[in-house]
Amino acid sequence: MTETGLLLDVADLVVRFRGRRGKQVTALSGVDLTIREGETVGLVGESGSGKSTLGNAVLGLAPVASGTITFAGEDISHARNRQRRRLSRDLQAVFQNPYGSLNPTRTIGSTLAEPMHEQGRFGRAEIQRRIREVLDQVGMPADSAQRYPSEFSGGQRQRIAIARALVLSPRLIICDEPVSALDLSIQAQVLNLLGDLKRELGVSLLFISHDLAVVRYIADSIVVLKHGEIVERGPAAQVYDNPQAEYTQRLLAAAPAPVTHVPFESR
Amino acid sequence: MTSSPTPAPDSTTWIATQPRNRRRRGPLARFIRKPLGVAAAVLLLLGVVASFAPSLLTSIDPQAADFANVLSGPTAAHWLGTDSLGRDILSRIIYGTGPALLGVLIAVGVAALVAIPAGLAAAMFRPVDAVVTRLNDLVMSIPGIIVLLMVLALSGSMNWAMVAVGLLTAPGLVRVVRSSAATVTEEPYIAAARVFGVGKWKIAFRHVLPRIAGPILVNVSLIAANALVTAAGLNFLGLGLTPPTPSWGGLVADGAAVMNQQPWTLVPSGGVIAITVIAFVLLGDAIRDVTAEGWTAGRSKGASITRATTVPATSSDDAVIESADALLRVRDLSIAFPDADGSARSVVQSVSFDIGAGEAVGIVGESGCGKTITGLGVLGMLPGGARVVSGSIQLDGVELLELSPRERAAVRGKTIAFVSQEPMTALDPLFTVGYQISQAVRVHTGASRKRAAARTLELLEQVRIVDPKRVARSYPHEISGGMAQRVSIAIALAGAPRLLIADEPTTALDVTVQAEIVALLRTLQEETGLAVMLISHDLGVVSALCERAVVMYAGQAVERAPVGELMSTPLHPYSAGLLSANPHFATPGSRLQTIPGSVPPPDKWPVSCHFADRCALATEACRVGPIPLVAVAPGRASRCVRVDALQTEGVAR
Numbered sequence: 001m002t003e004t005g006l007l008l009d010v011a012d013l014v015v016r017f018r019g020r021r022g023k024q025v026t027a028l029s030g031v032d033l034t035i036r037e038g039e040t041v042g043l044v045g046e047s048g049s050g051k052s053t054l055g056n057a058v059l060g061l062a063p064v065a066s067g068t069i070t071f072a073g074e075d076i077s078h079a080r081n082r083q084r085r086r087l088s089r090d091l092q093a094v095f096q097n098p099y100g101s102l103n104p105t106r107t108i109g110s111t112l113a114e115p116m117h118e119q120g121r122f123g124r125a126e127i128q129r130r131i132r133e134v135l136d137q138v139g140m141p142a143d144s145a146q147r148y149p150s151e152f153s154g155g156q157r158q159r160i161a162i163a164r165a166l167v168l169s170p171r172l173i174i175c176d177e178p179v180s181a182l183d184l185s186i187q188a189q190v191l192n193l194l195g196d197l198k199r200e201l202g203v204s205l206l207f208i209s210h211d212l213a214v215v216r217y218i219a220d221s222i223v224v225l226k227h228g229e230i231v232e233r234g235p236a237a238q239v240y241d242n243p244q245a246e247y248t249q250r251l252l253a254a255a256p257a258p259v260t261h262v263p264f265e266s267r
Numbered sequence: 268m269t270s271s272p273t274p275a276p277d278s279t280t281w282i283a284t285q286p287r288n289r290r291r292r293g294p295l296a297r298f299i300r301k302p303l304g305v306a307a308a309v310l311l312l313l314g315v316v317a318s319f320a321p322s323l324l325t326s327i328d329p330q331a332a333d334f335a336n337v338l339s340g341p342t343a344a345h346w347l348g349t350d351s352l353g354r355d356i357l358s359r360i361i362y363g364t365g366p367a368l369l370g371v372l373i374a375v376g377v378a379a380l381v382a383i384p385a386g387l388a389a390a391m392f393r394p395v396d397a398v399v400t401r402l403n404d405l406v407m408s409i410p411g412i413i414v415l416l417m418v419l420a421l422s423g424s425m426n427w428a429m430v431a432v433g434l435l436t437a438p439g440l441v442r443v444v445r446s447s448a449a450t451v452t453e454e455p456y457i458a459a460a461r462v463f464g465v466g467k468w469k470i471a472f473r474h475v476l477p478r479i480a481g482p483i484l485v486n487v488s489l490i491a492a493n494a495l496v497t498a499a500g501l502n503f504l505g506l507g508l509t510p511p512t513p514s515w516g517g518l519v520a521d522g523a524a525v526m527n528q529q530p531w532t533l534v535p536s537g538g539v540i541a542i543t544v545i546a547f548v549l550l551g552d553a554i555r556d557v558t559a560e561g562w563t564a565g566r567s568k569g570a571s572i573t574r575a576t577t578v579p580a581t582s583s584d585d586a587v588i589e590s591a592d593a594l595l596r597v598r599d600l601s602i603a604f605p606d607a608d609g610s611a612r613s614v615v616q617s618v619s620f621d622i623g624a625g626e627a628v629g630i631v632g633e634s635g636c637g638k639t640i641t642g643l644g645v646l647g648m649l650p651g652g653a654r655v656v657s658g659s660i661q662l663d664g665v666e667l668l669e670l671s672p673r674e675r676a677a678v679r680g681k682t683i684a685f686v687s688q689e690p691m692t693a694l695d696p697l698f699t700v701g702y703q704i705s706q707a708v709r710v711h712t713g714a715s716r717k718r719a720a721a722r723t724l725e726l727l728e729q730v731r732i733v734d735p736k737r738v739a740r741s742y743p744h745e746i747s748g749g750m751a752q753r754v755s756i757a758i759a760l761a762g763a764p765r766l767l768i769a770d771e772p773t774t775a776l777d778v779t780v781q782a783e784i785v786a787l788l789r790t791l792q793e794e795t796g797l798a799v800m801l802i803s804h805d806l807g808v809v810s811a812l813c814e815r816a817v818v819m820y821a822g823q824a825v826e827r828a829p830v831g832e833l834m835s836t837p838l839h840p841y842s843a844g845l846l847s848a849n850p851h852f853a854t855p856g857s858r859l860q861t862i863p864g865s866v867p868p869p870d871k872w873p874v875s876c877h878f879a880d881r882c883a884l885a886t887e888a889c890r891v892g893p894i895p896l897v898a899v900a901p902g903r904a905s906r907c908v909r910v911d912a913l914q915t916e917g918v919a920r
């Protein structure tokens with residue numbers, strides 16, 4: 001990874017939701033996070049720790065109570081439609097549930113075309129060309145464009161969702177548990193795909209997952225979140241092999257790791 | 268970054284990603300295949316013709332009185348008979364169609380125009396929601412008939428009355444739109460659209476509306492039916508359209524007046540209203556189905572196996588199995604679902620394994636491999652018309668498949684218990700945790716209320732719940748997911764079973780909680796000698812609890828082995844692939860070994876090796892016929908003809 005400029009800078013971010021009976025729930029209290037150009041940051045923590053909220057706040061899907069989110073030098077803490085539309089060229093997302101992440105009533109082609117239509121500066125032919133290109137990038141046949149989501153398996157849908165995120169050639173993709181709902185062999189395919197994109201397109205990733213092994217595999221650095229606060233951060237290998245915070249140690253100890261496997265190549 | 272480089276994923280990774288093939292018909296072609304919908308459409312089209320050009324359908328003047336033939340009943344001249352003034356009833360029905368359908372159109376139009384935007388707005392904008400809900404409640408509390416009478420009195424026009432009908436029925440539609448749209452807006456694809464900066468209204472009409480078209484159509488067809496009946500009712504009372512103008516409601520009134528002399532006159536007038544109502548509903552249903560079929564894959568509903576197809580015998584299992592005194596002994600178990608055409612689609616084929624008393628055995632494999640169905644088959648609770656096609660399931664030497672349903676139910680819970688992936692769904696939200704456990708105790712042991720209450724607290728302690736008294740008084744929504752899983756294990760233990768089938772018991776839980784549940788199962792196993800059949804896609808969980816594992820792939824057991832040996836030297840290419848795909852063992856930055864493609868659906872399973880299309884070691888020998896599961900080492904069996912090659916070459920190349 002090359003040392004290039006700062007892409008995302010989240011400073012002292014606080015997010016609150018209106019909970020039941022009007023009570024305020026603080027989901028994030030004073031979180032700092034940076035992502036550099038080309039860097040992959042893994043965000044781990046248990047459910048309810050605020051992982052998704054952090055990603056959603058960057059994407060404008062969660063309300064920012066205080067603090068700032070700066071993307072490529074621009075304050076986007078409270079970006080609305082027009083600014084979002086411009087932003088979406090550089091900032092994209094892949095969500096967890098492969099079954100809900102595509103509109104079942106629209107063909108893959110029209111799902112992939114939507115971001116470009118929204119930009120309003122792509123011609124018909126260009127849109128078709130780009131759709132073929134991203135489908136190819138994620139390893140899906142070109143005729144997928146005429147089909148509906150129900151005709152694809154979970155792993156294939158997740159690849160299509162990644163294709164949609166790639167369509168505008170973004171600089172940062174927020175991946176919220178992108179492989180959690182997938183089977184191991186499919187998960188490996190999608191992780192490889194993300195790895196390739198990272199290497200070959202130089203795109204940055206904020207990779208949110210509860211699975212430390214997956215995060216350690218894909219991320220350059222790891223941030224550990226607990227109850228809306230960061231308890232540990234550092235280079236991936238360091239956090240994984242030598243965790244400092246008691247909470248991180250607990251997370252690692254709990255993850256059921258198969259213990260005795262010797263891969264074939266190494267025999 | 269406009270000319271983005273194309274990472275060409277290596278070809279082995281991406282083969283076999285062809286989407287399932289299915290020919291798609293256009294909407295019209297799909298509609299034609301619905302006889303009821305077509306009949307309704309033809310009928311309503313006829314109604315439209317009658318509205319615009321009634322003279323095309325009848326040459327008789329609706330006002331022409333034939334005093335020679337009053338109340339005639341059906342004759343050659345008057346097909347549906349005549350009324351008390353000798354006027355032709357058929358002609359009057361035809362001439363009455365226009366006003367009837369116009370009224371329906373107005374009511375439906377007004378209701379849809381008001382309710383759909385209002386419902387969508389309520390679902391998508393919080394502040395609007397409060398206003399819409401209030402207004403809705405207000406309108407619903409207005410006595411409709413009084414409003415209608417007032418509108419008629421003030422305007423004297425049937426059309427304004429139908430506008431009022433539309434407004435009065437809108438609240439029901441608002442509710443339907445609001446609640447179904449609210450569910451859809453939670454879906455991630457809506458979030459994705461927002462990330463693109465798509466405006467809220469565009470999202471509402473482009474992404475939400477098509478998804479909820481089904482419930483809307485059904486509701487609209489009911490509104491249409493209701494409007495028609497309301498209009499007829501008003502006309503029956505002589506309101507709106509006054510005689511001698513023909514109206515359907517007026518015809519019913521005429522018929523009612525002469526009911527004693529000629530009861531027949533009520534039949535055509537009442538009949539046309541009834542038939543039109545039915546046509547609206549059927550057309551609504553058909554259009555809903557046609558729209559949904561546009562984007563969903565066909566699925567069989569309520570089918571049952573009528574044509575008994577024998578499952579291709581995958582050769583019986585000649586690998587000698589573990590213990591002679593197994594608690595559970597499953598042999599050549601095959602299970603099939605009924606297909607739409609009545610044939611059997613086998614989803615579990617010839618699976619054999621043993622579980623000794625007090626032993627934990629894992630069933631591993633990817634989604635759709637038949638793990639859950641195997642577990643439910645042992646339990647005797649197969650879903651959706653599935654049945655055991657062949658094989659044997661022995662528990663303590665007793666053949667379960669020969670038991671009557673009642674005997675089978677007695678075994679369930681008492682000797683074999685079940686814990687599922689979603690603990691919350693196993694608990695009834697309306698009753699306290701303690702009540703539900705004590706009910707289970709009483710059903711299985713016949714204990715008194717008092718004894719059951721004491722046993723409940725014991726069970727909660729047994730599943731390591733710290734404050735059993737308090738938890739027993741709690742309702743399911745008041746406890747966490749991990750706690751709920753403990754409670755459902757406590758319920759499973761109520762009958763003091765000897766075998767616990769746990770289907771993905773930790774998958775829905777956080778990692779730390781997962782570890783606790785696995786530890787709990789282990790303790791229970793040690794303390795009570797409970798045998799466990801652990802179904803999981805996660806080899807980590809299986810290795811933490813089980814001594815032996817059965818790997819399933821596409822309906823078959825492909826490998827059986829002690830867990831440690833399975834992990835160090837897998838003897839089936841699929842098990843080996845699963846292990847190398849695991850990021851736990853990978854070097855960051857290197858590519859993961861993948862198994863190309865995905866698990867094929869049951870109707871694509873070949874007779875020969877099910878894994879052949881994804882297997883790096885596949886040769887001609889793998890594709891000629893069924894592959895038997897054979898003993899390959901002491902205590903180990905594999906369903907692969909190239910085990911030797913696997914051991915020398917490995918799968919990773």
Ligand SMILES: Nc1ncnc2c1ncn2[C@@H]1O[C@H](COP(=O)(O)OP(=O)(O)OP(=O)(O)O)[C@@H](O)[C@H]1O
Pocket residue numbers: 604614632633634635636637638639640641650651804868869
């Ligand atoms: N109710 C049903 N109707 C028709 N087919 C079904 C039904 N339930 C399961 N099947 C089919 O049976 C096969 C085996 O399903 P099963 O649920 O046993 O898989 P599994 O290994 O438990 O998968 P998972 O890991 O996703 O739970 C699948 O191909 C599935 O499509």
Ligand code: SF4
Pocket residue numbers: 839840841876877878879880882883884885886888889894906907908909910
């Ligand atoms: S039988 Fe052939 S195709 Fe099947 S798993 Fe073995 S080597 Fe692969």
Ligand SMILES: [Mg+2]
Pocket residue numbers: 638639640770
């Ligand atoms: Mg299952």
